[in-house]
Amino acid sequence: MYYWDKETECMDRARLRTLQSERLANTVKHAYTNVPAYKRKLDEAGLSPNDIKGLDDLEKIPFTVKNDFRDNYPFGMFAVPMDQIVRIHASSGTTGKSTVVGYTRADVDTWAELMARTLGAGGTTKGDIVHNAYGYGLFTGGLGAHYGAEKIGASVIPMSGGNTKRQLQIMQDFGSTVLCCTPSYALLLGESAAEAGMDLRKSALRVAFLGAEPWTESMRREIEELLGIDALDIYGLSEVIGPGVSYECMDKHGLHINEDHFIAEIINPDTGEVLPPGSIGELVFTSLTKEALPLLRYRTRDITFIDDSQCPCGRSSVRMHRVMGRSDDMLIIRGVNVFPSQIESVLIDIEGTEPHYLIVVDREHGKMDEMEVWVEVSPDLVSDEVRALESLERRIARELHSVLGITVKVKLVEPKTIARSEGKSKRVIDRRDLNQ
Amino acid sequence: MKVSQISVFIENKSGRLADVTRTLADNSINIRALSIADTIDYGLLRMIVNDPVAAKSALSKAGFTVALTEVLAIEVPDRPGGLAGIIDILARSGINIEYMYAFVGTSGENAIVVFRIEKTDEAITILQTKDVRILTGDELHSL
Numbered sequence: 132m133y134y135w136d137k138e139t140e141c142m143d144r145a146r147l148r149t150l151q152s153e154r155l156a157n158t159v160k161h162a163y164t165n166v167p168a169y170k171r172k173l174d175e176a177g178l179s180p181n182d183i184k185g186l187d188d189l190e191k192i193p194f195t196v197k198n199d200f201r202d203n204y205p206f207g208m209f210a211v212p213m214d215q216i217v218r219i220h221a222s223s224g225t226t227g228k229s230t231v232v233g234y235t236r237a238d239v240d241t242w243a244e245l246m247a248r249t250l251g252a253g254g255t256t257k258g259d260i261v262h263n264a265y266g267y268g269l270f271t272g273g274l275g276a277h278y279g280a281e282k283i284g285a286s287v288i289p290m291s292g293g294n295t296k297r298q299l300q301i302m303q304d305f306g307s308t309v310l311c312c313t314p315s316y317a318l319l320l321g322e323s324a325a326e327a328g329m330d331l332r333k334s335a336l337r338v339a340f341l342g343a344e345p346w347t348e349s350m351r352r353e354i355e356e357l358l359g360i361d362a363l364d365i366y367g368l369s370e371v372i373g374p375g376v377s378y379e380c381m382d383k384h385g386l387h388i389n390e391d392h393f394i395a396e397i398i399n400p401d402t403g404e405v406l407p408p409g410s411i412g413e414l415v416f417t418s419l420t421k422e423a424l425p426l427l428r429y430r431t432r433d434i435t436f437i438d439d440s441q442c443p444c445g446r447s448s449v450r451m452h453r454v455m456g457r458s459d460d461m462l463i464i465r466g467v468n469v470f471p472s473q474i475e476s477v478l479i480d481i482e483g484t485e486p487h488y489l490i491v492v493d494r495e496h497g498k499m500d501e502m503e504v505w506v507e508v509s510p511d512l513v514s515d516e517v518r519a520l521e522s523l524e525r526r527i528a529r530e531l532h533s534v535l536g537i538t539v540k541v542k543l544v545e546p547k548t549i550a551r552s553e554g555k556s557k558r559v560i561d562r563r564d565l566n567q
Numbered sequence: 568m569k570v571s572q573i574s575v576f577i578e579n580k581s582g583r584l585a586d587v588t589r590t591l592a593d594n595s596i597n598i599r600a601l602s603i604a605d606t607i608d609y610g611l612l613r614m615i616v617n618d619p620v621a622a623k624s625a626l627s628k629a630g631f632t633v634a635l636t637e638v639l640a641i642e643v644p645d646r647p648g649g650l651a652g653i654i655d656i657l658a659r660s661g662i663n664i665e666y667m668y669a670f671v672g673t674s675g676e677n678a679i680v681v682f683r684i685e686k687t688d689e690a691i692t693i694l695q696t697k698d699v700r701i702l703t704g705d706e707l708h709s710l
Contacts, residue, residue: 508576508632515574515613515636515683516665517604542608545578546632 132381132444135251135283136244139391140446147447150391152185154419159183159192162425165210168203169195169427189394189417190405195429197230200370205231211423221269222369223461223468223535229269232369233423239278241420245375245389246279252380252387252444253338253363255309257284260335262307264298264316265343265466267291271373272343272466276311279375285309292316295323303334310339313466314346314354314362315499321357322497332359340365342374343466344500345454345565351383364453370429371416377451385438385450392420395451396428397437400458408439413458414451432459460559462492464500467537471558474504477530484509484527487549494563503540504531507549568691569637570704571619572681575612576632579605587612587631594625599707600681602668615640615670615681617708637687640670640707642677642700650680653699660693662686670707679707 134140142150162169163180172193173180182188200208201224208231209216217236221229234242255261261280265272273291280287288305290298292312298320301307310317317339324331336358342365354362366386367374376393377386388395393416397406400413414433418426434456439449462469471490478484489505506527514520524541531539550557577583591598600615616622619635626633643649657664663685670679679702684690694701 510627510632510634513574513576513611513632513634515572515611515634517606517611520576520609520611521606543576544609545576545630547630548578 133252133254134446135248137445140248140387140448142391142447144447147390148186151394151419154391155186155189155394155417156180156183158417158419158421158425159427161210161422162427166208166425168199168207169425172427186394189396189428192417192428194403194415195427197224197370197430197432200224200230201228204228206233209233209423210425211235216423218274220271220274220369220373222271223470223473230370232271232373235422238372238421238423241392242275242372242375243278243282245372245392246275247282248389249365249375249378250276250279250283250285250309250311250340252378253309253340253361254381255280255283255285255338259283259285259308260306261285261287261309261311262290262298262302262305262336263287264290264292264310264312264320265374270343270466271367271369272311275367275373275375276340280309280311295320296327299324299327299329302331302336303329306335308335308337310336310358310360312339312341313344314341314350315344315465315494317341317354317358317362318350318497319499321354325357331357334359336360338363340378342366344463345456347453347565366451366454368431368433370424371418371426371431372421376416380442380444380446382442382444384442385452387442387446387448387450388437390448393418395437395449397435398430400430400432400434408437408449411436411455414454432457432461434458456565462490462502462559462561464492464502464537467535469502469535469537473534474531477534478506478527481523481527481530482512484512484523487546488558489549490559492559492561492563500563501540502537503542505542505544505549507546508543509546568639568701568703569687570615570640570681570702570707572636572638572683573614573616573619573622573626574634574636575614575626577610577612579607579609584612586629587626590625590629590631591616591622594621596622596625599710600668600670600679602666602681604666613666613668615707619704636683639682639684639687639690639694640679640702641682641694642702643680645676645678649678653680653694656693656697656699657684657690660689662690662693679710 160180216233218234267273338361363379367376377388396415397412414431433454487507491503528541597617604611665683
């Protein structure tokens, strides 16, 4: 078994609880004093920061949701002045506005430390060459993995995504030993290598840290087989910190949550009731050490369960099962979060289309996720010229790309062909097999 | 001078074209000429029918998206170079043709070709000065 910081990762649980309680009380005070939105929430619940003395008081705190970020866009959730913010990242929001997150210098250090634990759990050391194919940019994946690998002292190749041929060339020439990317990209790299007559099993590659999208045990087996490596699941979301929230050890049975920095709860998504370990429900996080963006009981909308049994690796932290689904309609396409409401807001602004659409997501074997948006054409739009329709398709695809940040195939369909259901219509057909 | 053409948006699904022709048949509408422009996902069926207004209403009622467009039905001499002569006139005048297709049936010794032209009115004036015959809707339907 490998560790980055064995003492902390295997900390006695009683000591961990005391640490969590202290840190929770401080975080609530920090949030209450410096973020008007949190002050309002706690005031409305009739709570003063002094009421939160420790873990036993956690349940009293009101939930925070993604829309709180929208309502306080862009920096309203920050608890420190901008001169202390050294980094800004952003992810998709439910409507036109992104979810914006900020980091102080200490937050960036914490994040690097947590990613060092993540990579360290798969045996990454300063002798490794880390091939980082997570996207660099507003997305937290690229820089998150990068800083963690640098913290360890490994040699980082900041590949970012895309250009698979070049990725394989560099992987071979530089002798990459560690791979960081989405699971579907790992599979694509494997398939592309095979097509090019290159056997990754014979390469120096040893372990991969895969996350940012849902995957399955059968995909893990396939990736491990094809690349001749250990494939470990990693988890995070930018609101909490980015990747580094939880990580698998070589035992590969659930993801260890970094509990000295985050408290995890599982709730019933309909009632908000807290559920005991082992129950499936929505994952909720409270941050314990973050300065720029303290997070109180943030509803992730990810569905999973928590296993509090002792892991053979010796780490004392509880483990979350790989994410099993969502309690909202968010889709993750090639690592990018997509809400159907974003697509709707684009279509509403384009004359000639009906607000009836269908999202079809597919992951062909060994390929990346593909998203098709089927749009009904309105009678006033249909022209006698194909090029007018083609230019409409291109325009919709262009606007979707600018809002979502991913390429989408647009398909025009006849009016009334997309099923209307009572109430909430069925907007998404997800053909990916995400549950083994 | 202009003739109404019906355009129907048809998804590439089996049976869709049959649905269109069946709807027209049930409403006693006669198709005089047609062409299909197709892409991977859908096609545009363009037709000249004996009663465009009734055809549009019947097809819309059956759930199709239908558009009416003005086109020109031009008499083309039925001999080598007949069509070339007409197109030369348009080309020399800098008038672009969007698309064209032939008509079922003839007028006397001549063939009829349907033209969709971007500057329709200008084209009519020019073609008439060159003694090209452009058919009216009524003339077409009585052929």
